[in-house]
Amino acid sequence: MDNVTVFKAQKWAFSFIAEHQKETSAAELLLQGQMNWSTTEMLVHYQDVLSQEQWALFKANVIKYCQGWPAQYLLGKANFFGLELKVTEDTLIPRQETEELVEWILADHKNPELTVLDIGTGTGAIGLSLKTERPTWQVTLSDISPKALAIAKENQARLNVTTTLVESDLLTNIVGTFDVIVSNPPYIATDEADLMDESVLKHEPKTALFAPDNGLYLYKQLAKQLTGHLRPHATLYLEIGFKQAKAVTEIFAQEFPHATVQVKQDITGHDRMVKVSF
Numbered sequence: 001m002d003n004v005t006v007f008k009a010q011k012w013a014f015s016f017i018a019e020h021q022k023e024t025s026a027a028e029l030l031l032q033g034q035m036n037w038s039t040t041e042m043l044v045h046y047q048d049v050l051s052q053e054q055w056a057l058f059k060a061n062v063i064k065y066c067q068g069w070p071a072q073y074l075l076g077k078a079n080f081f082g083l084e085l086k087v088t089e090d091t092l093i094p095r096q097e098t099e100e101l102v103e104w105i106l107a108d109h110k111n112p113e114l115t116v117l118d119i120g121t122g123t124g125a126i127g128l129s130l131k132t133e134r135p136t137w138q139v140t141l142s143d144i145s146p147k148a149l150a151i152a153k154e155n156q157a158r159l160n161v162t163t164t165l166v167e168s169d170l171l172t173n174i175v176g177t178f179d180v181i182v183s184n185p186p187y188i189a190t191d192e193a194d195l196m197d198e199s200v201l202k203h204e205p206k207t208a209l210f211a212p213d214n215g216l217y218l219y220k221q222l223a224k225q226l227t228g229h230l231r232p233h234a235t236l237y238l239e240i241g242f243k244q245a246k247a248v249t250e251i252f253a254q255e256f257p258h259a260t261v262q263v264k265q266d267i268t269g270h271d272r273m274v275k276v277s278f
């Protein structure tokens, strides 16, 4: 096609994606994301002719999307809690469910003087959202993956905030005590891989997804390592798999008999978050 306008490009992408039985909304998302346009800007530019490079890149991305690449990896960015974060295949694409964990923490904590630790930060999604919303909090971002941590560092620079970044297997390299500890650790049982979306399995990092012991391994390890890192009245927030509420509650109730463990449902009614109040 010659002289491809934004309108024509989107029309082509829409029918190509529909033919491949994928989400047709990706047509708009991929073009908007590539051009860095808002929905309104897209409408303003509807009759503009794309350059050959722009059209070639868009076509290549649409084709890759239909082959199973997540749109966020193609664009190199994802939206989370109103922030635009860099993502690569070294980081999990932050999910909407996790935004609810951030909301829960913000609703519970108005004190401007808190120390916060985000374990398994990936892109920095949770910790950087908290830091952006509560700039006076002292936030530490940690991950076992140096590659993920490098992306979190880039994201903090893009957002113009300052946190402490620590490469650590859970709490092993973490020094200090915290008012709030939050983690969305890998929690998918290895034998659940068969039930998962192929594009997730093929492109997202396995270390961000899977954990041994029916997905409970990191919760158990974390429970054992927490003592010595908790400030008085500290709270721990965890994302969990929707069938893990009972098991995770038991892990923390056993390790900390005086703590209160609360399970919270996400917007779709599934048990997806746990809070431990010490």
Ligand SMILES: C[S@@+](CC[C@H](N)C(=O)[O-])C[C@H]1O[C@@H](n2cnc3c(N)ncnc32)[C@H](O)[C@@H]1O
Binding pocket: 091, 092, 093, 094, 095, 098, 119, 120, 121, 122, 123, 124, 125, 126, 142, 143, 144, 145, 148, 168, 169, 170, 184, 185, 186, 187, 207, 208, 209, 218
């Ligand atoms: C499910 S992803 C969550 C990423 C990010 N917090 C989010 O919510 O989008 C889990 C993250 O935990 C990290 N991770 C896995 N095992 C870890 C460990 N033992 N200690 C610290 N981080 C770990 C992974 O590298 C990955 O970045």
